[in-house]
Amino acid sequence: MSGNVEIERKFLVASSDWRDEVSQADPIRQAYVAVTDKLNVRVRRYGPDAFLTVKGKAVGITRKEIETAVPVEFVEAVLAEGLFQGQPVEKTRYLVPHKGFTFEIDVFEGANAGLVVAEIELESEESDFPRPPWLGEEVTADHRYSNSYLAQHSWSEWGPPVEPPGGQVGGQ
Template sequence: MPTEIERKFLVDHAKWAAVTKPVGTVYKQGYILSEEKRTVRIRVAGDAAYITLKGASAGISRSEYEYKIPVSEGEEILDNFAASLIQKTRYNIEHAGNTWEIDVFTGDNTGLILAEIELQHEDEPFEKPLWAGQEVSHDNRYTNASLSVYPYNIWKQA
């Protein structure tokens, strides 16, 4: 079974602003199903689209199945079936032998920047970049599925 093992961190805005960034990819993703134990997501990322099924989290691990689909079909599915959406720009940054994915959110999640690192096993050591701040791996508010229905701009003020 394919497994995703990921740790997630808030990004320090000032330190991130000083980073030389590669070209980012605009993501639009929507959720057809978003429950505690499973999600079904459609993602259009630049000139590619995917359908992804994710299982329940066990720590920082969960099952994940992802399949490429035609972009035109991804757009149609988002328009006709997605119950909730998020938009962001993703930057891939190499740091100390690992690829970090930094998501700069827009729309109702503007102001939120998250960094993720995918690992081979849960206790794999890694070096955290200076711009990676507080870990939020276990805070479900920061999952993309949650942000699509309960956006950052609503709860950040609470």
């Protein structure tokens, strides 16, 4: 079980130039068992693995997070039985190394198709990092781009009507 503090910034993706730098890609399917003002409880299938995660409310770009591996069958049962709020969030996560840092680029599917965001986890709130040319507008403070919000209010309901240029990978 990991218990730690997550310090993360989130950005829109301004172009598809990141595609040539991908080091790994994994499908993610997750759902929110509980979403309150104080915390979120999530189950996630990440590639071949499965996790149960509890995240506290963000303060700035920092939030408490406790995560533990669970049997894949547990997550599949929660999803199959509909024991979650909203709808599952489906995406492919691409890991993109850039000058000693790793960006996680999420290309969303289903009701959130067309949305592409880049996240970077930092050691501290003051940490600086090199910005790749494909990195777009920062949306860390915009709660609509949180996965828990997207599970309740799909991007197709409120996002731009056109697909961002960072969208498709390998003709997907």
